[in-house]
Amino acid sequence: MSDFVTGFRISSSGMAAQRMRMNTISSNLANINTTRTPEGGPYRRKDVILESMPDSRNFGEILGVNSPRADMQRVQVTDVVSDRKAPLLKYEPDHPDANADGYVAYPNINMMEEMTNMIQATRSYEANVQALQASKDMALSSLEIGR
Amino acid sequence: MSQLFDKTTSALGTALNMRLLKQNMISSNIANAETPGYHAKKMDFEEALGRALDIDGLRGMSTSSGDHFAVGAGSVSKVRADIYENPEGAINNDGNTVDLEREMSSLTENSIMYKAALQLINKKLAAIRYAATEGR
Numbered sequence: 001m002s003d004f005v006t007g008f009r010i011s012s013s014g015m016a017a018q019r020m021r022m023n024t025i026s027s028n029l030a031n032i033n034t035t036r037t038p039e040g041g042p043y044r045r046k047d048v049i050l051e052s053m054p055d056s057r058n059f060g061e062i063l064g065v066n067s068p069r070a071d072m073q074r075v076q077v078t079d080v081v082s083d084r085k086a087p088l089l090k091y092e093p094d095h096p097d098a099n100a101d102g103y104v105a106y107p108n109i110n111m112m113e114e115m116t117n118m119i120q121a122t123r124s125y126e127a128n129v130q131a132l133q134a135s136k137d138m139a140l141s142s143l144e145i146g147r
Numbered sequence: 148m149s150q151l152f153d154k155t156t157s158a159l160g161t162a163l164n165m166r167l168l169k170q171n172m173i174s175s176n177i178a179n180a181e182t183p184g185y186h187a188k189k190m191d192f193e194e195a196l197g198r199a200l201d202i203d204g205l206r207g208m209s210t211s212s213g214d215h216f217a218v219g220a221g222s223v224s225k226v227r228a229d230i231y232e233n234p235e236g237a238i239n240n241d242g243n244t245v246d247l248e249r250e251m252s253s254l255t256e257n258s259i260m261y262k263a264a265l266q267l268i269n270k271k272l273a274a275i276r277y278a279a280t281e282g283r
Contacts, residue, residue, distance in 0.1 A: 003167070006171045007170050007171040007174045010171060011174045011177070011178060013178055014174075014177060014178030014180075017178070050179075050181055050182045050183065051182060052179045055175070071172055071175070071188055071190075071230045072171050072172065073175045073178075073179055073185065074178060075182050123247075124180055124247075127177050127180065127247055128177055128178055130177075130251065130254065131173065131177045131178075131254055134170065134257075135170055135171075135174060137262075138167070138170060138258055138262070141261075141262055142163070145268055145272070146268075146269065146272045
């Protein structure tokens with residue numbers, strides 16, 4: 001049987017995933033002009049990989065002894081990947097990071113794309129908050145049975 | 148019927164459990180609204196519950212002896228929800244079929260129906276309490 005905690009856990013996993021996504025978007029916007037990184041070269045756009053997985057709630061399910069319900073899927077950020085697009089080359093011979101031909105490699109980040117992703121992440125986060133709120137209201141009102 | 152808690156109360160209890168299950172399922176759909184390849188789930192239980200309740204009196208066979216098995220209308224507590232992939236809704240570029248607006252509206256609807264069932268249970272219990280306290 002299902003319980004309220006399942007819904008709370010699923011909604012909070014959605015919120016955590018969207019917050020993570022928001023963090024990568026912030027990172028992309030903050031580093032839109034970054035030409036130096038510890039791994040060398042310009043900053044590369046980051047993106048989260050979201051994956052749905054069955055919501056396991058006890059040891060048996062987590063260890064794979066019992067199989068969890070496939071209907072209730074939480075979401076998880078399985079990986080943060082770097083974009084493989086070629087960097088944008090700008091002719092700035094005076095820049096300290098310019099190559100021999102005088103070109104500087106800038107991150108290939110589209111500001112508009114990041115902004116629309118940000119709006120989408122905000123809306124998804126809000127939807128999860130709404131779902132959590134509705135579950136919470138239901139849980140609280142069930143305490144009123146027989147009052 | 149001699150029972151204190153009749154069929155209606157147990158049906159309302161089942162309805163509450165089903166609404167809770169549906170709530171978790173909708174939460175799952177909303178959480179996965181942007182997961183590539185996720186297919187939205189849909190859940191039906193109203194028909195199964197109605198069949199178990201046998202409101203129209205067509206499905207159940209009447210028993211004339213206590214040794215007879217009840218045929219047709221099953222127990223209300225044995226009602227199982229039917230969860231399947233929602234065939235409606237367009238598939239996104241990333242293979243996701245969640246329609247966020249629809250999920251939000253069914254979330255609200257489900258929440259209201261849950262509270263409605265809750266109110267009905269409370270009314271039934273209030274009636275029992277009224278009788279138990281001799282109308283005081």
